[in-house]
Amino acid sequence: MGILLVEDEPNVVSVIKRGLADFGFEVSVAANGATGLQMALDNDFDLVILDVMLPVMDGIQVCKLIRQQKQNIPIIMLTALDSTENIVSGLDSGADDYLVKPFKIAELAARLRTLLRRKGGDGLPKTSIYAIGNVELDAESKIAYRDKEPLKLTATEFRLLEYFIKNQKKVLSRIQILESVWDIDFNMGTNVVDVYVNYLRKKLEKNATPKLIHTVFGMGYMMKEGDPDENTK
Incomplete structure (x- = not known):
């Protein structure tokens, strides 16, 4: 903006x-x-x-x-x-x-x-359906799918996935993620973002499916398809 x-x-x-x-x-x-x-x-x-x-x-x-x-x-x-x-x-x-x-x-x-x-x-999306790779999310029904099978996500995991998928191909800092997924007054000193990203990765990447959430060294995370860039993993 x-x-x-x-x-x-x-x-x-x-x-x-x-x-x-x-x-x-x-x-x-x-x-x-x-x-x-x-x-x-x-x-x-x-x-x-x-x-x-x-x-x-x-x-x-x-x-x-x-x-x-x-x-x-x-x-x-x-x-x-x-x-x-x-x-x-x-x-x-x-x-x-x-x-x-x-x-x-x-x-x-x-x-x-x-x-x-x-x-x-x-300026807002006209659809409630978002997708990347083999993952699809319905923002209205609050259900996410991997390979057409519903994912068992907690409310926080769903909010995190929704934020990532709506901002795919963007580098998102931990502060941005905290402020958008959790309350803005949440304790910034915790590693809650890293913990929940790991939770979400395990559910998205089950059975050796392609990696979607990449760590951008020194900056945060990015959701994208394909191989990560040199500064990501």
């Missing part, structure tokens, strides 16, 4: 860009309100993250002007000002959500996904 971040504090920019990259977001940056407004109007970003206190033009003005020309783009405002008056002012200017600094990147990422889902179902 293409995100526009309008923020003038370099440290905040660095933290947000690095953190959201782990969740699969591609972030472009504008360091002042005027530049942010121009970038928002000239490009097709999926979402705008907009600080309130900005040089040249403040975030409230930028938000109002974006809304005049782009009604549907989701906008989330960031600010250190948490009074009710400031929150109402931000939302009244056209923002969809409001997050007070300091905040956790996992919370920001969760808010972004919620806004993107709310944006409309046009």
Whole structure:
């Protein structure tokens, strides 16, 4: 997803860009309100993250002007000002959500996904059936099959398989998997992802069927058919 971040504090920019990259977001940056407004109007970003206190033009003005020309783009405002008056002012200017600094990147990422889902179902898959190799998954009935035979998966194993199969051929970090399959407040220090990937592998690769979940050294996991690349196994 293409995100526009309008923020003038370099440290905040660095933290947000690095953190959201782990969740699969591609972030472009504008360091002042005027530049942010121009970038928002000239490009097709999926979402705008907009600080309130900005040089040249403040975030409230930028938000109002974006809304005049782009009604549907989701906008989330960031600010250190948490009074009710400031929150109402931000939302009244056209923002969809409001997050007070300091905040956790996992919370920001969760808010972004919620806004993107709310944006409309046009970007969502039209089918509930997903497949890779000899594995098929029905997201509505919550049943997965290997060679047309139902797989006996726990609820967590099913969520993990569903996340992998919907994001096949993408490198998924452990943080992304934790945040998407488990609760965002789950203890990040555990090896729960590795444990459940091993559980799932055993069920998918039974009877010497082709390997589908590959470890990408230093990065995470990828679901794909065929032989792994040099940096995977």
